[in-house]
Amino acid sequence: MRFILLGAPGSGKGTQAKSLGEHYNLERISLGDILRQEVKNESELGRKVKTYMEKGLLVPDEIISLVVAKHIHSDDFILDGYPRNLAQAKELDVILGKKKISLDFAVYLEVNEETMLKRLSGRRVCPHCDANYHIENMPPQKEGVCDLCGCKLLLRRDDKPEVIRKRWEVFVSENMPLRGYYKEKQKLIVIDANGEASEVLQNITDKLNGKQ
Ligand code: AP5
Secondary structure (H helix, E strand, O other), rough: EEEEEEEEEOHHHHHHHHHHHHHHHOEEEEEEHHHHHHHEEEEEEEEHHHHHHHHHHOOOOHHHHHHHHHHHHOOEEEOOOOOOOHHHHHHHHHHHHHOOOOEEEEEEEEHHHHHHHHHHHHHHEOOOOEEEEEOOEEEOOOEEEEEEEEOOOOOOHOOOOHHHHHHHHHHHHHHHHHHHHHHHOOOOOEEEOOOOHHHHHHHHHHHHHHHH
């Protein structure tokens, strides 16, 4: 099975991709995580993408398509955070076409603006091991400290209020058209993702199991 997770910043793509990867034993390819790792490593790619990410803008398509093609290793996977616009969706069709495969589903995690704001402003990340927390919904055992490695938790650089606003604007203008694109291809599955993570996961697996 291969599918993509679409949705606004904070809709839970990363959280659900992780659980779904374990549930279905699928490779998880998270564009945001890959790019953040490159920035952390101060690689050539990391230097190229850093400013776009810090401003909440999309990294140029030509850079992204090279990264994606390099990371799709098997025929079964979950793509989290790609595609984000129509050009990337068409490019993905080309990448998969070369492998003589196509997407099974596009799972769209729908959240309202209030949920998005609450989740992003409360998210805390570990700069050392990249573990992800939320101050209310998924708090660490000791406030401000990573359960896994004991490092001090931080606000993600693009979770500052002004950058969150920009990311939401970019999502509305660039990402929204993808719903129509995948609906037309009869691959779209829309999930109400405002609820608890376990509830959202159950809804996704129910829908996917029903369609297989
Ligand atoms: P990326 O990291 O993908 O950012 P994003 O799309 O803005 O998504 P987020 O990671 O903020 O949120 P999410 O939906 O994964 O939610 P999460 O599970 O973390 O990309 C970062 C940047 O990289 C982009 O801005 C861009 O610059 C660049 N980039 C990436 N892909 C690109 C592409 N294809 N093209 C061009 N540029 C690209 O959850 C958020 C918080 O909420 C967490 O604290 C979590 O614990 C909590 N939470 C999650 N689900 C629930 C729930 N159900 N209930 C309560 N809390 C929850």
